[in-house]
Amino acid sequence: MTEPAIGLVLHSPEGVAYRFDPGALGLELLPTGGPGAYARHEVLHEPADLARWAVASRLRPGPGGLAISAEDVAAARYLRDALWHIAVARAHGEPLPAPDLLVLNEAAAWRPPAARLAPDGGRAWRTPVSGTQILAAVARDAVDLFSGPYADRVRECSARDCHLVFVDTSRPGRRRWCSMEHCGNRHKVRAHRSRRDAREAPQGEPPVRLSP
Secondary structure, three states: OOOOOOOEEEEOOOOOEEEEOOOOHHHHOHHHOOOHHHHHHOOOOOHHHHHHHHHHOOOOOOHHHEEOOHHHHHHHHHHHHHHHHHHHHHHOOOOOOHHHHHHHHHHHOOOOOOEEEOOOOOEEEOOOEEHHHHHHHHHHHHHHHHHOOOHHHEEEOOOOOOOOEEEOOOOOOOOOOOOHHHHHHHHHHHHHHHHHHHHHOOOOOOOOOOOO
């Protein structure tokens, strides 16, 4: 998998920004939309949208060195939908869907971007970086994830109304939430309110003692 990142900035239905780190480049594409009900979250409409996602991702290509076409955007959405199906199946211990594996493996066979060592000692990419190369990097990272030691740690957020998928790379392996800022905090607030309501609930009348 690629190097760690701070995380993507997402927004709750109320418009509150929070950070979400799915733990792997292969899962970072998922929050951009998806199949079925996830289509209402679609943000990849044109090349500039895919470029913004790439720059914010843990791949970190420079914004000035990208060459992305409308066909690349369509391919990104196609790969992303396949990754959704595979990731959810992996999270629930279900068989991996064969049609989606074909999509993933085809993208993984494309030529990835060529890395180079920058003068400051950091990693950079040989430019221009095409949309196809970006998707190849995403697909190869996903293959490494789903076939590697963390494959059994691919999980869905434990919140009932959140379906974001992440890989738990923490040492104890107890991560439950997509983000402690968002779903983790909401859970703590609900638990606190539940305990408070239980304390403040009126007690029942004392039992009536009948004389013998």
